[in-house]
Amino acid sequence: MKAIDLFAGAGGFSTGAQMAGCNVVWAANHWQAAVDVHLLNHPGAAHACQDLQQADWTQVPAHDLLMASPACQGHSRARGKDRAHHDAQRSTAWAVVSAAECHRPAMVLIENVPEFATWTLYPAWCAAMNALGYALQPMILDAADHGVAQHRRRLFVVGTQTKHPIELVFPSREHVGSASIIDFDAGRWSAIDKPGRSGATRARVACGRIAHGSRFVMPYYGSGSGLTGRCLSRPLGTVTTRDRWALVDGDRMRMLSTQECRRAMGFPDSYLLPKKHKDALHMLGNAVCPPVARDVINAIRSQA
Structure with a gap:
């Protein structure tokens, strides 16, 4: 199966697609x-910056x-006050309609x-996709339910050229x-x-x-996580585009490293990221968790 990745970012969707054999x-x-x-992580794909x-x-390509x-950012509750900027960001979803109209995957x-x-x-937006022949199945998935060491709730909309939306069945994975x-x-x-x-940090x-x-x-x-943080037996809270999570060990503490955030997103340790922690975290915080993408794609293929 051939796939393309729009708004690819760090490549979470692409990595998950490869895990699923695409x-x-x-x-x-x-x-x-x-x-x-x-490009460093997916050299076999053609790339465009635009x-x-x-x-x-x-x-x-087909x-x-x-x-x-x-x-x-234009939809998230964490958005800032620049309404015009976020209105422009929301409109990027229409690029999906244009691409689907051209290729009809x-x-x-x-x-x-x-x-x-x-x-x-x-x-x-849904009506436009329906007009192109796509039956849509929206679902909210938590990455923790797919074996990722992070609670990350995201909306996935599956569109198929079928009469009715398909029902997906996922494997049961422990947190x-x-x-x-x-x-x-x-x-x-x-x-x-x-x-x-x-004082607030000391109190927490x-x-x-x-x-x-x-x-x-x-x-x-x-x-997040109230005033007590969370135990290490639970998945981490959502990884964001900026440093958020600190690790406490006895009388010392530090922020989570790039490597730890990469693992929390479900990327392999070998996945290449920018050397600057700030840039790497920005990409990771915007990424799709690869194991979630893998499970969704496998579920779609099983119903195709």
């Missing part, structure tokens, strides 16, 4: 750094599966935040705790009681120790 023949993104990373709303779809992760798979389904134009992604011998540690440490550490003992993870920036 041949990714083309990938595109507007950010050159992301295209470069995708605004996909301006793409000439006749130049894209394919059976169209995968796309349109910009999610047998299957289309879209990933976004759950709020995508509350977009004012979502019914119109994996964040302990599986952590290397306690790595990273840059600092003392919890160092001068300048905020103290509560975490009572709830979980000497080792646990907690949000260092932002909210």
Whole structure:
């Protein structure tokens, strides 16, 4: 099965498609750094760096599966106040319609935040896909249910050239705790009681120790997991585009490393990312978890 990857980013969809036995023949993104990373990891695919709303779809190779992760910031509850900018980001979803109209692949798979389904134009977007012959099956999946050491709820919309939406059946996978992604011998540690440490951080550490003992993870920036963090036997909370999760070990703590965040997303350790942690985390936080993509594609193929 041949696949293409729109808004490919770090390549989570492409990696998951390869896990499912697909041949990714083309990938595109507007950010050159992301295209470069995708090329390093998927050298067999043709690549384009461009605004996909301006793409000439006749130049894209024939394919059976169209995968796309349109910009999610315009839909996410974490979006900023720049409405015009986010309106432009929301419109990227229409590139999927244009690509599907040109090639009419047998299957289309879209990933976004759950709020995508509350977009004012979502019914119109669905109607456009229906007019092209696609029966749509939206579903919200948590990466933790697919063996990823992270709770990450995302909307997947499956489009097939069938009379009715297909019902997908997924394998039952146990949740994996964040302990599986952590290397306690790595990273840059600092003392919890160092001068300048905020009172809020100290309080959260103290509560975490009572709830979980000497080792646990907690949000260092932002909210989530209450005031106590979470034990290492649970999946991590959602990996975002900026540093968020801190690891506490006795009287020391540090932020999760690039390697640990890559594992929390379900990418293999050998997957190449930018050397700068900030750039790597930005790509990972926007990515699709490969094991989830693998399971969805395998489920689609089993019903085809």
